[in-house]
Amino acid sequence: MTTEFTPYAALLGGAFIGLASVLLMLTLGRIMGATGIVEGILFPKSKDDFLWRIALLLGMFMGPFVYQAVSGAAPVIQIPVTRPLLILGGILVGIGVTFGSGCTSGHGVCGIARLSPRSIAATLTFMATTAITVYVMRHVIGA
Template sequence: METVFTPWQSLGGGALIGVASVLLMASLGRIMGATGVLAGLLYPANWSDWSWRAAVLAGMVSAPLVISLLTGQMPAVQVPVSTPMLVIGGFIVGLGVTYGSGCTSGHGVCGMARLSPRSIAAVITFMITTGLTVYVVRHVIGG
């Protein structure tokens, strides 16, 4: 398994996430955590709450179409695991989001920027767990 190093795409994506987070906080006073946005879209408190969440989700989903318009081709997506593993991974992430009171985007981008102790602890936990998972998958299991 090889990890492709994409510094410019990563920088651009990170900058767009940061700008979107700042705009959402500045315009609506809301924190941009992807799972919170999705959960509020599925179970909205009211119409105005649903509409901004739908706009954020539409922006996330439409990004590949914008890339296609700019480059003439859809971005390549390779998922090197089976569908059952994706389902198991999604379930584990869902548990983590529930028990961690948020996702990596909410804690890592917005919580860290606000110097939230809970978010700092969550991000440290995410990073350690990620490092251990990569080590086990690549060097112990041999994936």
């Protein structure tokens, strides 16, 4: 499945992600990491801690609807893999981000912006294994 190269939308969307990361640090002093947000909701540490994460998640949920209202088109979500692979991938993502203490947003954006050696090492590691996995899935196994 080919997708169109969309540099402007990518830059704009990336800038929004960056802006959200900066604003969360400015207001609450927190890392904008999707993994941390979810873990704090699943295993709440305190009522206040739980509530801001829920507010953030509800705001995220509004994103696609606001996008649709403004642009007039639904967000494009194309899934090029089967459901068993979605389940396998989901479980591995969940296990990996828990042991790895973060994902693309927490390590890849916020951590690298802080020049954290842990985040730089984590990001290089997952970018490499993602690329290897895609190569194996597409060109070796042919899934």
